[in-house]
Amino acid sequence: MNKEFNLNDILAFEKRFRATFINSLGGFKSLALIGTRSREGNTNLAVFNSLFHIGANPPMFGFIVRPDSVDRHTLSNILETGEFTVNHVHEAFYKNAHQTSARYPKDISEFEETHLTEEYKAGCYAPFVKESKIQVVANFSQKIDIQENGTIIIIAKIKSVSIPEDCIQTDGFVDLEKAGTITVSGLDSYHRTEKIARLSYAKPFIKTSELNSL
């Protein structure tokens, strides 16, 4: 039996109930740790669940920074240095990833507090998460302010990518499930995935079919 809620019902919810409820409505979400380093050298690591694809040429994506969140250290480092890393989250360290959302003081590194390992590579000032199998380096491109509630959209360009070779299929598909990347719903519910199928490119009046492994 479905229950209907109109806007007045939703606005009358207790604040945290409403946040939990509304955060679920968009469906399952991406889950990644964003690594940054201030000019002074302080490293920061924060979990994000709002990455969205923007385009492949040039390769671009976006994500959301909430006005009241700990993500602010991430944001200030990105604006300061123009660079950050995106690191997929796997089941072996999802609790560590979740713990990065605690409000640590700016001079404390979430890497240390959450027992995740900083990794550095040539040509990138920002730290990677060594435990992460899929790592992306990105450069800041654009900052968009949503006036309504103070939320910020960050648009970024991909600079480089590191992926297990055996997770890349012959048509370019990256098998996230094979890499062990997990997903999140609401604010705090973590899920592994189980593949149903890949489907062929949809064309009008032709029935789509399942793609075999490529």
Added chain:
Amino acid sequence: MNKEFNLNDILAFEKRFRATFINSLGGFKSLALIGTRSREGNTNLAVFNSLFHIGANPPMFGFIVRPDSVDRHTLSNILETGEFTVNHVHEAFYKNAHQTSARYPKDISEFEETHLTEEYKAGCYAPFVKESKIQVVANFSQKIDIQENGTIIIIAKIKSVSIPEDCIQTDGFVDLEKAGTITVSGLDSYHRTEKIARLSYAKPFIKTSELNSL
């Protein structure tokens, strides 16, 4: 063994390979059908995988419209009427959902072509997908143009929500897995989920714990 790709490698990929590859990098994605109806009365249904949470008060979210995509009928209807529905996708009809991405002419309804059922409710001009257990009505709020590649971000406000009563936990969490909502990776890979755990709100220097069912 990880393989490293820099920007030049990525830009040298064959076009469709690159699109498939880059589309995977953000992790697992939301999956929803957006239902619209033009002023003339033509209905349109299109699958989207870029919904992202913006805020709970007022309840807002965003999604991406690609410049070269069939989503354009969705966009023109939204701009014309200011209203649309968001309908979660379940395993029973994910192939139908995928098929809505085919480039049908504007006067052909994807509902009819993909055998999904139009549903109408009082106070909403746009059609719902009857098969969907979680349905949201939203109003257009803002259109943001990404100059770089012609992509558009639509910001919307939630007007009402319909959810199975037994999928709402006492703290407001909506159990999408119980509702049977599925997720997508890349452009065409569909996955069901399996819950690992919900975790307690993270605080500095305190170990996070698993939440029991609420």
